[in-house]
Amino acid sequence: MGLRRLTLADGHDSAALVAHQFDDFEQQTQADTFGMWLFLATEVLFFGGLFCGYALYRNLYFEAFTAGSHLLKIKYGASYTVLLICSSLTMALGVRSAQLRRQTALTVYVVLTWIMGFAFVYVKLRYEWYGDYLEGLVPGLNFAPRGESLDMIHHFHATVPHVGLFFIFYFVMTGVHALHMVIGLGLLTTLLIFAKQGKVTKGNFLWVELVGLYWHFVDIVWIFLFPLLYLIGGRYV
């Protein structure tokens, strides 16, 4: 697969796009990209703290975390993963369209990405979390597992408060992730407006690339959350 190189000079006035503090367009692009990666590094540590706490308590109360995981619906976790991978693909293709300055394709891909991102957040709130609420699995609101949930907890010889700890991790981690998704939807909307105005195709397409980096990062966080929360310790019981 050969690589095609594209330079900004292709019929565009690159000097007009360079902010005055930069020597040239290349320096500006590298600085912007570096800044975004630096931000993502802080995000790694932000989520890292949650993952660290999760790993610690999972080892301390393994039965409770396994029981808690069995109370989650694997169909939701797996569908979210597929949804996010699809949205990452459309985002990557959107970045490619921006590089090639294809405005219509860019708009289509960004809209597709937005729709899948929105579907993720909507299904999570409307169906999964609301379902958890109806089953009495939300710590702080109504955490009181009953019926089959309680049987499952007893099956693993876990205690209810420790399963509650699992659900606190579950809601905080997926909640913070969902918040990132909502912010991502906002960024995509802005991108769409910019694309409509032709700012991307006639001007600086780096915007699309940076939003893409953020979107892919949020996808990666879910790639780890899915096995850790939904598949923990196997689902063969």
Next chain:
Amino acid sequence: MSEHVLPKKLYFVIFASLIVLTAITTGAAFIDLGPFNTVVALVIAVCKASLVVLFFMHLKYQTGMTRVVILAALLWLAVLIGITMSDVFTRHWTEKGAPWQHSSAILPGEPTGSTVLQLQDRG
């Protein structure tokens, strides 16, 4: 500034690999592998994340500066998790524990019958 425009086909190959790996990790969860269930799940997650970072996020074509940032992030993540775990899970190695370990407030849980945390009792 030159941008690498990757062929569309590459994106679809990466996409297909990610979907296949998701199917494998979901399927593997239903097979009893003992402690290796977690290992398999994490190894697959790392593979998927690497594919996304290398190709969707174009790391393969970025400058060395970006690689340094990513390595720094991973290094600090390793410090964060590694030192926390090496603290908590080696506390029972000493008979009585250090003075600062004599507090049941450090970690919540059932009374262990001792002021020293006996983590191994909890499995």
